[in-house]
Amino acid sequence: MNMNVTLPGSTGLQFKNPILTASGTFGYGVEFAPYGDLTSLGGIVVKGLSLEPRAGNPMPRIAETPCGMLNAVGLQNSGVETFITEKLPKLPTDELPVIANIYACDPAEFGELTAVLAAEKGIAAIEVNISCPNVREGGILFGQDATLAARVTEAVKKAAGDKPIIIKLSPNVTDITTIAKAVEGAGADVISCINTLSGMGVDIRTRKPLIANVIGGLSGPAIKPVALRCTHQVCKAVSIPVIGMGGIASAEDVLEFILVGAHAVQVGTSNFLRPDFSFRLVKELEQLMEKMNITDLEEFRGSLKL
Amino acid sequence: MHQEQCTTLTVLDNVPFGTVSGESLFFALRIERPEWADWQPGQFVMLRPEGWALDMMWARPFSICRVSKRDLVIFFQVVGRGTKRLAELKTGDKVVVWGPLGTPFAVEDKTPTLLLAGGIGIAPLVAYAQKHPQPWNLHMEFGHRMPLNCYPFESINERITAASHLERGPDDLAHFLDLIETSIKEYAESDGLVLACGPTPFLRAVQAFAAKHGARCQLSLENRMACGVGACLGCVTKTTDKMTAKGVAAGRAQACEHGPVFWADQIVLDED
Known part of the structure; x- marks a missing residue:
């Protein structure tokens, strides 16, 4: 059975299976090391990094919702330097593709941050968050405007050297394919979709929003149909590889995203179901493929009958 | 060396403590003992019944109240959606538990x-x-x-x-x-x-x-x-x-x- 994933094009990105963990749900990987073998995963995307440390949003930042959750963590992180000196050395980067997820306030800063990470041997690729709904100075704006999205992509690409760049798209747009084509045209190597859906929750007793930021990002199985639709549309619109995500909670879900054309997937909120979730999912996918007589994922990929 | 584990354990029993206006709101949930090397008071576990499927995505954190040779006991009060469902747990139900987690209380033997x-x-x-x-x-x-x-x-x-x-x-x-x-x-x-x-x-x-x-x-x-x-x-x-x-x-x-x-x-x- 072949679970290997080789992303086409010049990226040189290879995963031993299509299951990666999504940024913001898997910390810096080390948090989950007690619960499974990190190197059994296809790859990990670490918590969003910024040039300088960020304190993030006020509490409460998270709320559980039916089949999902809202979050407005606001990209709290200790800055890229701390990541490189303290977190990255703890990861088995020889055997595990570690993808750095980045956020910045303008294209120049995106470029600066990328340059810092591009110099790190242990980083397999850079995923660019142009779609975080939880930070105010720009954030989502990049992801909602094709011209801005292209400018950020160009700035990152220019600074990335030979590191592949992955642009993470927002579903909070009228037509996701417009943004997808814009970032492809600007030099993106890979697209990942989707980030969270903009949402909110309220408490009728306290008459307060469920999270202090009022509006947050909805994730989890509740958004899977939206994520699948976006992945399907983007796969048809561009020729660069796509990593699909949004509410994946089973091996069947993984195959659904691959069926509509994704090369790989990321697991996000389901990592909170239990900390060994993604490790188990790799094994479950293998069993499911065997049961379904799928010997090669590449053969199955994009085979949706329309 | 980390010693945390994530395991599926069986509920031994779920005993209501007292009543408030005729309702049971406090429970001692006793589950089979996880194979922990050690734990310290003040640490907690994350606990999520398998029966929750995907409806409620999060486990709930509970302080460890007791660990004996046979069981792990946590004590909870019904305050919301999750704890209301936890109150329905019965002998033989399966729960996913990870822990022991977090930083415990300081212990100073001779200090008042x-x-x-x-x-x-x-x-x-x-x-x-x-x-x-x-x-x-x-x-x-x-x-x-x-x-x-x-x-x-x-x-x-x-x-x-x-x-x-x-x-x-x-x-x-x-x-x-x-x-x-x-x-x-x-x-x-x-x-x-x-x-x-x-x-x-x-x-x-x-x-x-x-x-x-x-x-x-x-x-x-x-x-x-x-x-x-x-x-x-x-x-x-x-x-x-x-x-x-x-x-x-x-x-x-x-x-x-x-x-x-x-x-x-x-x-x-x-x-x-």
Whole structure:
């Protein structure tokens, strides 16, 4: 059975299976090391990094919702330097593709941050968050405007050297394919979709929003149909590889995203179901493929009958 | 060397404690013992019934109340969607448990130690009194609003002294706060240790008294959590410049990893 994933094009990105963990749900990987073998995963995307440390949003930042959750963590992180000196050395980067997820306030800063990470041997690729709904100075704006999205992509690409760049798209747009084509045209190597859906929750007793930021990002199985639709549309619109995500909670879900054309997937909120979730999912996918007589994922990929 | 584990365990029983207006709101959930090498009072577990499917995505954090050769006991109060469903757990049901997690309470064998418990916050302090090497140095003051038999007050180690205080209204609360301030002052004067667990307003009062009288004090927080392992950043608390824990940055510390037990002078309790 072949679970290997080789992303086409010049990226040189290879995963031993299509299951990666999504940024913001898997910390810096080390948090989950007690619960499974990190190197059994296809790859990990670490918590969003910024040039300088960020304190993030006020509490409460998270709320559980039916089949999902809202979050407005606001990209709290200790800055890229701390990541490189303290977190990255703890990861088995020889055997595990570690993808750095980045956020910045303008294209120049995106470029600066990328340059810092591009110099790190242990980083397999850079995923660019142009779609975080939880930070105010720009954030989502990049992801909602094709011209801005292209400018950020160009700035990152220019600074990335030979590191592949992955642009993470927002579903909070009228037509996701417009943004997808814009970032492809600007030099993106890979697209990942989707980030969270903009949402909110309220408490009728306290008459307060469920999270202090009022509006947050909805994730989890509740958004899977939206994520699948976006992945399907983007796969048809561009020729660069796509990593699909949004509410994946089973091996069947993984195959659904691959069926509509994704090369790989990321697991996000389901990592909170239990900390060994993604490790188990790799094994479950293998069993499911065997049961379904799928010997090669590449053969199955994009085979949706329309 | 990490020793946390994630395992599926069987519920042994789920015993209601007391009633409030005829309703059972407090439960001792007993599950088969996980194969832990060790654990410390103040640490917690994440617990999620398999039967929740995908409806509720998060496990719930609970202080460890007891671990014996046969079982792990956590104590909970029905306060929301999750705990309401936990109250329905029956013998033989399966729960996913990971732990032991977090930073435990300080243990100083010979130091006079004051345990301040508010409501269901008594759970980890029951464990503390049970495991302490010299329990005769411990004293507990327990404030509660529901009938005493709703709480595991009777299970407290008989070798410690403990007093309970029912809060029926503002006068009782004022009296209780006076009493704990006096106690905290006494313990501060003898370089004792003060450990508190309970609702946030209670912890805020304890924190203020400890600061005023210079008491060495630890607080156990109960913040909303999704992962329990330091990744989701949903449970963070603001830290002061006295925070010394390694890995705390940007003035925020995860309650799951750096807590739930914090030194009172190292954190800022948000108004909510």
